[in-house]
Amino acid sequence: MVSAYAELEEHMRARLGGRACLHVPSCRLGLYLALRRWCPPGGRVLMSPVNDDVIFFVVLAAGLRPVQAPLDPRDGSLDPAAVPDSVWSGLSAVLTTNLYGNPDPAPELRARCDRLGIPLLEDAAHAVGTTVGGRPVGTWGDASVFSLSKHTGAKTGGFLSVADPAERDALAAERDALLRPARLAKEIAYLLRPHAESAARGLRLARPAHAALRAAGLHERPGIRMPLRPDELTRALGAAPALDPFDSWIRVDMHTYRLRPGAARLARTRRRLAALDTVLDAHRAGTARLLASEYSGRGLPAGGEVPPLFRVPLLVEDRDAAVAALARRRITVGYLYDPPLDAYAGEAFTDPSPAPEGAAWFARHALPVDPRRADEALAALRARGARPAVPSPALGGAR
Numbered sequence: 001m002v003s004a005y006a007e008l009e010e011h012m013r014a015r016l017g018g019r020a021c022l023h024v025p026s027c028r029l030g031l032y033l034a035l036r037r038w039c040p041p042g043g044r045v046l047m048s049p050v051n052d053d054v055i056f057f058v059v060l061a062a063g064l065r066p067v068q069a070p071l072d073p074r075d076g077s078l079d080p081a082a083v084p085d086s087v088w089s090g091l092s093a094v095l096t097t098n099l100y101g102n103p104d105p106a107p108e109l110r111a112r113c114d115r116l117g118i119p120l121l122e123d124a125a126h127a128v129g130t131t132v133g134g135r136p137v138g139t140w141g142d143a144s145v146f147s148l149s150k151h152t153g154a155k156t157g158g159f160l161s162v163a164d165p166a167e168r169d170a171l172a173a174e175r176d177a178l179l180r181p182a183r184l185a186k187e188i189a190y191l192l193r194p195h196a197e198s199a200a201r202g203l204r205l206a207r208p209a210h211a212a213l214r215a216a217g218l219h220e221r222p223g224i225r226m227p228l229r230p231d232e233l234t235r236a237l238g239a240a241p242a243l244d245p246f247d248s249w250i251r252v253d254m255h256t257y258r259l260r261p262g263a264a265r266l267a268r269t270r271r272r273l274a275a276l277d278t279v280l281d282a283h284r285a286g287t288a289r290l291l292a293s294e295y296s297g298r299g300l301p302a303g304g305e306v307p308p309l310f311r312v313p314l315l316v317e318d319r320d321a322a323v324a325a326l327a328r329r330r331i332t333v334g335y336l337y338d339p340p341l342d343a344y345a346g347e348a349f350t351d352p353s354p355a356p357e358g359a360a361w362f363a364r365h366a367l368p369v370d371p372r373r374a375d376e377a378l379a380a381l382r383a384r385g386a387r388p389a390v391p392s393p394a395l396g397g398a399r
């Protein structure tokens with residue numbers, strides 16, 4: 001087992017120019033470990049409000065207060081220029097999101113964190129293969145986390161990567177203390193799940209299959225955001241930092257997030273990781289077509305290097321109608337993060353953004369499209385007459 005871990009970690013280390021890497025059963029568990037290691041309990045963490053709510057609950061579980069950041073309405077990246085000095089001075093850490101693979105401005109954030117003497121933590125779940133400032137996303141932070149459930153498609157696993165290799169072994173011990181033992185039934189379910197899903201799709205059984213998943217407790221999102229359950233959350237906060245009281249929020253979409261991986265998981269992960277460069281090429285090609293379209297908020301990058309975005313956030317006037325138009329062509333739109341976390345959770349659980357308008361506009365108009373379906377998606381949107389949305393300059397995003 002040790003050698004299977006070591007092989008995966010070596011693969012990732014090479015991608016990140018030699019940075020030390022630790023395999024974790026999920027990106028969210030890696031993030032929890034990083035937040036516990038680098039942030040003092042009760043600390044305040046600047047984060048993106050247009051983000052998976054699971055990440056919000058990980059920050060709360062780590063005993064930290066989320067502080068929502070202003071965003072550039074064109075691509076949902078953090079806008080450091082719009083963060084007031086009074087907010088910077090109260091922070092214990094900055095957590096980037098690199099939403100859909102669009103890099104947050106890591107060089108600027110790194111410099112700012114250095115001046116403040118606080119850690120930069122990078123969530124690179126969506127951003128494997130993307131560079132910023134000439135370096136891979138995930139090599140700027142004191143710690144960074146990656147998910148093997150996104151481009152890699154392994155539906156399990158991730159990495160915690162650290163700038164100081166001396167941190168690695170202590171983090172490995174902390175990871176092991178949080179792991180739940182491997183379970184044969186979960187391993188078998190993991191191996192069968194892709195087959196069950198494609199069989200259900202082939203038989204057009206998507207609806208019954210989803211009902212079955214719901215019955216099994218695997219579907220905990222009746223809408224885009226999971227139910228907040230504020231009273232229970234307040235009780236859980238009294239026990240933070242700790243993972244167990246937050247389990248019912250953090251496990252959403254992945255009940256195995258802290259399961260020790262068995263041989264089957266590790267073997268499939270290794271095969272998927274070996275194919276990652278081919279997948280990234282396909283993402284790059286589709287990203288170029290989507291960024292060149294009338295629906296792109298930023299257009300093609302000036303330098304010509306197209307990132308392998310995980311999803312390309314097209315900007316459309318009527319997002320719900322666009323989602324329905326794509327659904328009719330059997331293109332499923334996931335990874336929607338609307339409303340922003342401050343509107344979702346309220347001031348009881350987070351500091352609101354000092355300038356929330358850009359994030360709210362982006363969350364409402366962004367249509368995250370899988371770049372591997374670029375041509376079909378563009379054809380569907382054009383056939384439907386979907387109108388591109390353009391943010392007004394008053395919403396900010398001057399970079």
Ligand SMILES: Cc1ncc(COP(=O)(O)O)c(C=O)c1O
Pocket residue numbers: 026027028029051052054055097123125126146147148149156157158254257
């Ligand atoms: C931005 C972001 N970070 C982290 C994660 C968590 O990744 P994992 O499912 O590997 O825990 C997700 C999951 O969708 C995500 O969207």
